[in-house]
Amino acid sequence: MKIAVLFCFFLLIIFQTDFGQNEEIPRKQRRKIYHRRLRKSSTSHKHRSNRQLGTPQTTIFTPVARFPVVNFDYGMEEKFESFSSFPGVESSYNVLPGKKGHCLVKGITMYNKAVWSPEPCTTCLCSDGRVLCDETMCHPQRCPQTVIPEGECCPVCSATEQREPTNLLHKQLPPLQVGMDQIVRKEALQSEEDEAMKEDTEQKTETPESRNQRQLYSEGDSRGGDRKQRPGEERRLAHQQQRQGREEEEEEDEEEEGEEDEEDEEDEEDPVRGDTFRMPSRSPLPAPPRGTLRLPSGCSLSYRTISCINAMLTQIPPLTAPQITSLELTGNSIASIPDEAFNGLPNLERLDLSKNNITSPGIGPKAFKLLKKLTRLNMDGNNLIQIPSELPSTLEEVKINENNLQAIDKESLSDLYQLVTLELEGNNLSEVNVNPLAFKPLKSLAYLRLGKNKFRIIPQGLPASIEELYLENNQIEEITEICFNHTRKINVIVLRYNKIEENRIAPLAWINQENLESIDLSYNKLYHVPSYLPKSLLHLVLLGNQIERIPGYVFGHMEPGLEYLYLSFNKLADDGMDRVSFYGAYHSLRELFLDHNDLKSVPPGIQEMKALHFLRLNNNKIRNILPEEICNAEEDDDSNLEHLHLENNYIKIREIPSYTFSCIRSYSSIVLKPQNIK
Template sequence: MRLNLILALSFLACLNFSLANDQRRPLARGRRRGVGPKRARKQTSNTALQQGRTAESNAQDGSIFIESYKEPKPNYEVTAAKSEHCIFRGITMYDKTVWSPKPCVNCLCSSGEMVCDRILCPALRCHLKFQPIGECCPICIDPVVDAPDFSGDPPSPIDLGDPYTEISQSQRDKKERLKQDEEERIRKKDAERKQRKKQKKEEAERQKKLKEAKEAREKEEELRRLREEEEERAAAEERKRRMEEQRRVEEDRARRLEMEQREMIRAMEEAAERAKEGLRGDEAAEDEDMVWLRGDVFQMPPVPPTRAANSPSLLALQEPTEPVEEDRELGEEETDVVEEDSEMVTTLLPPGCSISDVTVTCENAKLTGIPPLSIPELKSLSLQGNEIKTIPAGAFNGIPNLEWIDLGKNKIVSSGIDPQTFKGLKFLSRLYMDGNLLEQIPSELPPTLQELKINENNLKEIEENSFEGLSSLVTLEMEGNLLSEGNVNPQAFKPLKELNYLRLGRNHFRTIPQGLPASLLELYLENNLIEDISETAFNNTTNIHVVVLRHNKLDESSIAPLAWINHRNLESVDLSHNNFYLVPSFLPKSLVHLVLAGNQIERIPGYVFAHMEPGLEYLYLSYNKLDGDAIEPESFFGTFNTMTELCLDHNQLTSIPMGINEMTGLHFLRLNNNKIRHISEDAICDPSNDDDSHLVALRLENNFLDPRKIPPTAFSCVRSYSSVVLKPQRIK
C-alpha cells in the first residue's frame, strides 16, 4: 500500500513538471516572436529565429544561434563568461550590447552570454514578392496584400526585461534622433537662408551708401574744382588788371615824355630864331650865347628806342662845350628822367618771341642761349624747340618771379647747367626739360617746385640726393630714359614726401622700383621689361590708386599672391599687352577698373572676381583668345551687381557668355568681331527681371548672326533699339 502511494506521488510530480515546461516554452517563443510582420519588413532588431533552421554555433566567436521556437525544446548553447562583458572576435562587448556579425543576424550580450538569432520573416500570401537591397525579408508588391499568417501561438505581452525589446527601443530612439537631426538641419537651412537674405539686403544697403558717398565725393570734388577754377580765373583777371594798369601808366609816362620833348624842341627852335633876329653884339657875347644854346641842346635826354620811330628827328649837333652851372643842373634833372624810363629798353624781344599778359613765348626761335630779359612781373617763360645748350648762373636774374619754365626740345647737357641757375627762383613751381641731353637730375632745384618733367633724355642714374629738398614735388616724369632697378638708388625717392604722380615708362626696369614713397597715388611703368611682381613690391605704397603695367612681360605666374590683394585703395590696374593666358588670380580686393586687352587669355576661371569689394565695374578683355569653353558659369561671380562696362570684342566666342543676363547694372557691352551665330531669348536680357532697361549700348557686328532669327525679346533690356549695332555681319 505504501509502495503504491509513493508511485502515485512520483507520477503526479512528473506530470506537474512536464506541464510547467510546456507552459514556459510558448512564453519564451512569444517573447521572441512578439514583433509583427510590419516591423520585420523595416529591418528592426526583431530577434525571432527563422523557422525550420537549426542552431549554428561559432566556437571562435563564442556566439550561439538558436533554432526555431516551434521546437519543443530550444537547441542552443550559452557560453558563460566570467564577467558581465562578452568577447567577440577579440572585441569586448558590454552588457546589453547589440550587434550584427552577419547580415540578418543580431547578437546580444546578456550577463556575459552572447545570444545570436536570425531574423524571422513572415509568411506572405501574395503572388509578387520583392526583396529590397539591404533588407532581410521580402515584401509584397501586389496592389492588395493579405495579412501574413504566423504559425504558432499568439505572441505574449513583451517583457520589459527582454533584451530584444531593448533593441527595438534603441532603434526607435535612433529614428527619433534622426528625425530630430533632420528637423535641426531644416531649421539651420532656414536660418542660413534668412541670414543670406539679410546679408544680401545689408550688402545692397551698403552698396547704396557707397554709391551715395561716391556721388557726394564726386560732387564735392566738382565743387572744389569749380571753386579752384573760379579762383584761378579771378587771379588771372587780377593779374590782367594790374598789367593793364601798368601798361596805361607806361603809356601816360611815354606820352608825357613825348610832349616834353616836343616842348623842348619848340623852345630850342624859338631860341634859335631869336638868336638870328636879335641885335648883334660883340663877338664874345655872341660866342657866350652860342655856347649856352649848344649846351642846352646837348643836355636834352635821348629819345627812347621804343619811341624812335614816332619822335621827331633832331638836328645834327656839333661837339658840345663845357656847360655852365645852370645847364649842369638842368642836365642832372634830365638824367633822372632817363634812368626812370630805362626799363622800356628791355621790352625789346628777340625775333620770334612774343609777350602776352605775364607770359613770354620764344618757341622755335633758333635761340642759342637764354635771352637777357628784365621783366620782374613775368610769370611764365617758354623756350621750347630752340638750340640752347647751356644755362649760365645769372640767366634768370632779370625775371626772378618766374613760376613756370619750359626748356623742352633743346640741346641742354647736364654739364652746361650751372648749379646756381635755378636757386634764385623763389616762386618756381613747374620745370619742363623734355627732349634734351641730360644724364643727371639738375642740382639745387628750388624747394617750391611741384612739377618736374625730364622725359626723353639720357638719364643713366638717380643718386640718393638727386631729389634732395624737393619735399613739395607732386608730379615727377622721367619716361624714355635709360633707367633700371640697377641704377636707381632705393633711397632716392625718400625726400619726396608729397609725390602723388610718378611716370617711369619706356625705361629698362625688370621689377617694380624699390623705395617708392608712401604718398604715391598713381604709378606708370608701361613699355618696360617687367617680368615679376614680388610680395613686397607695393608694401610701402598702401595709398596707391592706379598702377599701369601695359606692354611688359608679365603672366599669371609672375604676380605673387600677396603682392596687392589686400590693398584697400587700389582701384585701377592696367595689364594689357602682356603674356597672360588666364585672368590672373589674387587681384586687389578694391579693384574697380581692370584692363587685360591684347593678351593671350583663353579662359576666365570661376570665382576669380568673387573676393572683390564692392566689386568690379569696368572689365576690358578685347583682343584675346576667348572661345566657347573659355567662360564658366561662375566666371563673373561677384560682378553681377556692379559691372558697368564689359568689352569682349575681337575674341573667338561662339555664343553669348553665361552670366551676362544677371548683370543688373551693365550699361555698355561689346561682343563685336567674334564668331557668335545664335542669340537665345534670355542670353542678354533676363525676362524675369521687371526692372527698367539698363543697357545703353550693345555692339554685335562682325559675327555670324542672322538678324531675322534673333528672338523679338532678346534685346528687351536695351534702352533704345537704335543703340544695338548688328551690321555688318560676316558671310557664313
C-alpha cells in the first residue's frame, strides 16, 4: 500500500513539472499568432483602402506619378507590392529605363528599387524605370498629448509624455528641432541621475576596507567640517533603485517580444537596395554636444544638423559643436571662407554653401583642410573661378554648378580618389581650359555632369570608372573614335542640345561598348537615325531633331534589342520608314513614340511588335486606321498595348470598324479624342 501511494505521488510530481515547463510554450505561441494576425489584418485593411481609392491618373510629361496612400508603418515588401499593383502608368521621356531600370529625377539618376524621400511625408521608389511616390500615413500615437514638429507631417508624443514601447518596423522620429537649452537641462538631470546610480553601485560592490577608507574621507570636508547630505538625496536614491528595478523587468519583456518579432520579420522582409538618396533613418539620433550652443538668428538645430537657410548671414557663424555632422548655409550673402571657419565643426560630413557670394580669392588655402570626415560639398550658385584647393580626400560628392569656373588644371582634383559624383554644370569650361589629365586622379568617379559649358568635343581623359556622362547644352559637333576608348563601364550618355550630325559620329565611336544602355541625342542636327549605335543599347532618345528617315536594319545588330525609342517632334513621313526599319526590335520594343511628326498612316509592322506597351501616334496627319494595322486578324492572342494615343489627327472616329482594336484588352487605354477638322 505504501509503495502504491509513493508511486502515485511520484507520478503526480512528474506531471506537475511537465505542465509547468510546457505552460510557457503555448503562451509564446499565442503571442506570436496574435502578432501575425494583427499584421495580416492591418495589411488587408491597407489593401482594401487602396482599392477604394481607385486607379491614379498621370500625365505623359510628369515623371512622378501620384498613387493611393500606403501606410508606411508596415513591411517594405508589402509597400513595394502596392507600388507595382497599379496598372496603366504613363511613360515619360525623362526616365532611363534600360536594363537596370534607372530613373532620372531632377537630373539625378536613381537605380532600380532605389528609395528616397524628396520632401517630408513623401517617399518615392524607382521601379523598372518609373518613379512611384506615396504619401506617408501617420501611425496613431498612444499618448494624451501630441505635437507636430516643424518640418514633419506626423504627430509625436509631447515632451512631457513618456513614450510607450512599440514593435513597429519604422519608429516615429522625435521632433526634429529641439532648443539647445532643453537639451542642456535634460543632460544635466541625466548626469545627476547617472552619478547617483554610480555611487549606489559602488556602495553595493565595495569591500570592507574600501568602505572604511571612504568613511574616513567623508567624515569631514577640506576644512574639517562635517559632510552635509544634500536635501532629498535619500529619496532620490530610493526612487532610482525602484525605477531601475522596473526598467529591468520591462527590458526583459521587451527582449522577449523583440526576439519573436525579429523571427516574424526575417520571413517577411525583402531587402531593398538604395541609391544616392536613401530613406531617412527612423531611429533617434544622439543629441548634440553638451553645453550651450548659441545659434544666429534664422538658424535652427535639428539634432546633428544646423540649418541656416536664407538667414541673411554675411559670414560663416563661429560654431563649436564637435558632434554636428551637417551644416546648411544655403541662400545667404557669405563672400569668404577663412582658414578657421570650420575649426569648431571637425566632424562635418555634409556642407551646403550653395547660393551665396563666395569668391575664389575669399577662400583660405586651409579652409577645408581640417574636415577629415567631409563626404558631400555643395557650392552651387557662387562666384568661383576655380575649384577650391586642398579639398578633403574623403569627399564622395562635389557640386560646383552655376559658377564661373574658368579652368581645371592637373592639380585641381588631386587626391580625390574617393569621389563618386562631380557636377560642374553652368560654367565656362571647354576642351581648351580643361587639362586632359585633370580627371586622372578620380579612380572612383561614376557620375560626371558637364552640361551648360562650352565644349566642342567630348572631354578627353575620362576615368575608366565613369558610368554616366552628362554633356547637354554644349557646342559638341562630333564624336570621334577615341572618345570612349577607356570608358568600358559607361552606361548613360546624355548629349541633348548640341550640334551633332549623324555623319559626324564615327562608326567605331561606341558600337563596341558592352554596357552602354542609354543615349540621349535630342535637339541636335540629325536627319536620319544614326547608324553604328552600341550593341547593348536599350534606350534611345531622339526628340526634337529633323529626322526624316529610319534606315533599314539600323537596330538589327543590337542584343538583346532596343526597348525604348523616342522619335517625337521630328519630320518623319510615310516614306521614311518600312518594315525593315524596325528589324531587330520587333521582339524587344516596349515603347515607341512617333507623335508630332508628318505620318499619314500607321507605320508598318506595329502588329508584329509583341512586346509593345506604349504607342504614341498623336499629333500627326493620320486619316484612316485599317484593322490589320494594329491587330493581326490571324492571331487570337491579346496585344500587350496599355496606352495607344491617336488624338489630334484627322481620323473620323465613327468610320473606324468595331474590330480594329479587338486585340487590345482595355478600350480605356485608347485615346482618340480630340481630332482635327480640315
